Amino acid sequence: GENVEQHPSTLSVQEGDSAVIKCTYSDSASNYFPWYKQELGKGPQLIIDIRSNVGEKKDQRIAVTLNKTAKHFSLHITETQPEDSAVYFCAAFKNTGTASKLTFGTGTRLQVTL
Amino acid sequence: DTAVSQTPKYLVTQMGNDKSIKCEQNLGHDTMYWYKQDSKKFLKIMFSYNNKELIINETVPNRFSPKSPDKAHLNLHINSLELGDSAVYFCASSQDGNNSPLHFGNGTRLTVT
Numbered sequence: 001g002e003n004v005e006q007h008p009s010t011l012s013v014q015e016g017d018s019a020v021i022k023c024t025y026s027d028s029a030s031n032y033f034p035w036y037k038q039e040l041g042k043g044p045q046l047i048i049d050i051r052s053n054v055g056e057k058k059d060q061r062i063a064v065t066l067n068k069t070a071k072h073f074s075l076h077i078t079e080t081q082p083e084d085s086a087v088y089f090c091a092a093f094k095n096t097g098t099a100s101k102l103t104f105g106t107g108t109r110l111q112v113t114l
Numbered sequence: 115d116t117a118v119s120q121t122p123k124y125l126v127t128q129m130g131n132d133k134s135i136k137c138e139q140n141l142g143h144d145t146m147y148w149y150k151q152d153s154k155k156f157l158k159i160m161f162s163y164n165n166k167e168l169i170i171n172e173t174v175p176n177r178f179s180p181k182s183p184d185k186a187h188l189n190l191h192i193n194s195l196e197l198g199d200s201a202v203y204f205c206a207s208s209q210d211g212n213n214s215p216l217h218f219g220n221g222t223r224l225t226v227t
Binding site: 031032034036038041042043044045046049051087089093095100101102103104106107109 | 218
């Protein structure tokens with residue numbers, strides 16, 4: 001099955017700096033890679049996603065890059081703000097017909113300090 | 115309106131009891147899921163239903179029985195609760211289960227004492 005590794009597990013940055021979270025996946029058949037943000041006491045919320053036919057996608061301060069050959073994808077947050085503090089999850093989706101499923105990384109706790 | 119709502123938010127119970135968690139989505143999605151998040155925040159899929167049909171059962175003990183009366187609801191019943199069942203359980207839905215985004219509820223924190 002698919003295995004998604006995520007690094008780092010914790011990340012502390014100063015407000016205004018950039019944050020980068022990296023993930024690798026094992027199954028080359030995976031074709032959809034969403035990123036989720038989970039705030040305390042809430043469910044994960046989709047913040048950006050990328051499909052395997054695209055190398056990069058940007059939405060305001062967040063961007064995601066995908067290297068299909070190396071099976072790497074990364075989340076970049078620029079000009080971080082205190083409200084960016086949360087746990088971030090990457091995930092990889094593999095379509096296998098009826099049993100398609102999303103496999104999550106182990107999460108990165110991002111702390112943005114003033 | 116909350117898109118994916120699950121109740122209760124907190125559930126504290128003793129070992130051996132039977133409990134249920136309810137989930138409803140008003141997004142018109144065809145696929146619903148249950149995920150378990152352990153104390154280390156790891157998210158693992160338990161079940162997936164598409165239009166009331168079970169699609170994925172990820173080697174979950176048969177003490178856990180999902181029930182989908184219609185495609186907008188996916189409830190989770192747990193028999194003979196054990197200490198190790200303590201976790202946060204998330205319900206989610208997606209349009210069609212085919213690389214479409216998942217929408218999560220806010221979770222049910224289950225504590226078994």
